[in-house]
Amino acid sequence: MASKIFFALSLLALGSVVTSRSIPGADSATDATKRANDVKVLILGGGIAGVIAARTLHEQGIDDFMLVEAQDQLGGRLKSITFGAPGKEVVLELGANWIQGTQDGDGPPNPILTLAQKHGLHTVYNDWDDIKTYDHTGAVDYLDVFNQSVDAYTDLTVSAGARVAKKLVDGTARTGYSLGGAKSRTAHAAASEYYQFDWSTPEESSWIASSWGNNFTYNTFGDDNLMSIDQRGFKEYIQAEADDFLDPSQLALNALVQNISYSNSGVSVVLADGETLTADYALCTFSLGVLQHDDVRFVPELPQWKEEAIQSMTMATYSKIFLQFPKKFWADNEARMALYADTERGRYPVWQSLDHAKFFLGSGIFFVTVTGDFSQRIEALSDTEVQAEVMGVVRNMFPDVDVPEPLAFHYNRWFSDPLFRGSYSNWPSSFFSEHHENLRATVDDRLWFAGEATSQKFFGFMHGAYYEGLEVATSMAKCIKGGGCVTLNHVEDVTNAHPYWI
Numbered sequence: 001m002a003s004k005i006f007f008a009l010s011l012l013a014l015g016s017v018v019t020s021r022s023i024p025g026a027d028s029a030t031d032a033t034k035r036a037n038d039v040k041v042l043i044l045g046g047g048i049a050g051v052i053a054a055r056t057l058h059e060q061g062i063d064d065f066m067l068v069e070a071q072d073q074l075g076g077r078l079k080s081i082t083f084g085a086p087g088k089e090v091v092l093e094l095g096a097n098w099i100q101g102t103q104d105g106d107g108p109p110n111p112i113l114t115l116a117q118k119h120g121l122h123t124v125y126n127d128w129d130d131i132k133t134y135d136h137t138g139a140v141d142y143l144d145v146f147n148q149s150v151d152a153y154t155d156l157t158v159s160a161g162a163r164v165a166k167k168l169v170d171g172t173a174r175t176g177y178s179l180g181g182a183k184s185r186t187a188h189a190a191a192s193e194y195y196q197f198d199w200s201t202p203e204e205s206s207w208i209a210s211s212w213g214n215n216f217t218y219n220t221f222g223d224d225n226l227m228s229i230d231q232r233g234f235k236e237y238i239q240a241e242a243d244d245f246l247d248p249s250q251l252a253l254n255a256l257v258q259n260i261s262y263s264n265s266g267v268s269v270v271l272a273d274g275e276t277l278t279a280d281y282a283l284c285t286f287s288l289g290v291l292q293h294d295d296v297r298f299v300p301e302l303p304q305w306k307e308e309a310i311q312s313m314t315m316a317t318y319s320k321i322f323l324q325f326p327k328k329f330w331a332d333n334e335a336r337m338a339l340y341a342d343t344e345r346g347r348y349p350v351w352q353s354l355d356h357a358k359f360f361l362g363s364g365i366f367f368v369t370v371t372g373d374f375s376q377r378i379e380a381l382s383d384t385e386v387q388a389e390v391m392g393v394v395r396n397m398f399p400d401v402d403v404p405e406p407l408a409f410h411y412n413r414w415f416s417d418p419l420f421r422g423s424y425s426n427w428p429s430s431f432f433s434e435h436h437e438n439l440r441a442t443v444d445d446r447l448w449f450a451g452e453a454t455s456q457k458f459f460g461f462m463h464g465a466y467y468e469g470l471e472v473a474t475s476m477a478k479c480i481k482g483g484g485c486v487t488l489n490h491v492e493d494v495t496n497a498h499p500y501w502i
């Protein structure tokens, strides 16, 4: 299957708790007086990009930096939770959960795999092709339709490659599917297509960029996906990595950035507690969604070319809805994935059992993923309303079972969260390569940007965030150390190759 669908785990629960790893000596807003308020570099955001940028500066001999993070721990979109009824709790992932693409033969390893191995993360192979199909009447075998959707997705990526070779314009993935003759007119076909593609919808995604996004990752690192089931939480790999080089005095946790003022002579950052931090340079690693929602104020306002780039890419939302039942009532066979075809496309379609010998045997946990507008829809509903809808679907899938109410239920609201505003970036067909260059470009030589969204090859993925933290901080270090400073340039106007006639 299109191995790009992100599955992670969220939960709901009878008293679910976000798990937190203590960072000895890490600074907090209540302990602000210890901070060095003037440093060479402020790294804003302590997700993967921020931590790897900090490590890169350290390796380059630059230790006069401060890593500023609003949460009480590092990791960003690596977020774990303890889920389940008393005595049946399991640590699950609300955010990223899979290392997507590991290593292809002697090729380069995915850098996230390298970190996971270095820090002894417990990961398991996740076979997304091991699937059983359902619709509103129960278990129905439409694997033939499902297999056609696998072929249609391959055709889509091949036709996208051909367009690049011929320099043809981009379109939406929906256009690509339709031109390839894949029109997905039945509920079974729509659900099968969803399973292949809908980490963001075909209507909202570039035909070309969605194909290269998939190909760069899986052609570079191979087809395997490893799922973290580590009970310290997946974030352990980045927190342990930070512990290896970060001095507690270089870290400000619980530090919510409100304003970023910049000029060609430096930056100053105002935190929610009123404290001001100053630096020669700042590296902003906040998510694209945060930048789009004006959650942080830039002074002066960002230039038009930067704002156009920010508003032209899109932030997708992906939600995992976790249910825990007293015991497993679904088939105890090898099929760990389940596809549900509702009459409404995208209504609670992709299911995964975690009650399996490879994952958490005996846990009674089943979870479903939804994306895009449907994710935003459920964020606006109450947990009770969503639970009622989800249980209606479970009862459709298992008409012969007397399905009990779950012991625990949970999903995370990524889109509503002002620290994220969605799950990962998506490249729409109206987003040009120059826009992407501008998303990444430096403003006034002092304000730099990095994060998964600024990765041209690996946007959306953890390894995209990793490489951007590494590459952008390497460029910054060259500037700071003098000799060969090249800031990341922008294009003033992104123009149309063939303007419309007016």
Ligand SMILES: Cc1cc2nc3c(=O)[nH]c(=O)nc-3n(C[C@H](O)[C@H](O)[C@H](O)COP(=O)(O)OP(=O)(O)OC[C@H]3O[C@@H](n4cnc5c(N)ncnc54)[C@H](O)[C@@H]3O)c2cc1C
Pocket (backbone or CB within 6 Å): 006, 007, 008, 044, 045, 046, 047, 048, 049, 050, 068, 069, 070, 071, 074, 075, 076, 077, 078, 094, 095, 096, 097, 098, 099, 100, 255, 256, 257, 258, 285, 286, 287, 290, 295, 296, 318, 319, 320, 414, 418, 419, 420, 422, 423, 424, 450, 451, 452, 453, 460, 461, 462, 463, 464, 465
């Ligand atoms: C549900 C979900 C599932 C996913 N599944 C996968 C997967 O399986 N595999 C995969 O490769 N990728 C997956 N991803 C994507 C992956 O998590 C991201 O690409 C990656 O973690 C992004 O890292 P980052 O450092 O760029 O950004 P972030 O992790 O967003 O880091 C930015 C940091 O900035 C902080 N911040 C924001 N605003 C402020 C402020 N005002 N002041 C101070 N700090 C602030 C945030 O708290 C955050 O810690 C998933 C994401 C989600 C949400």
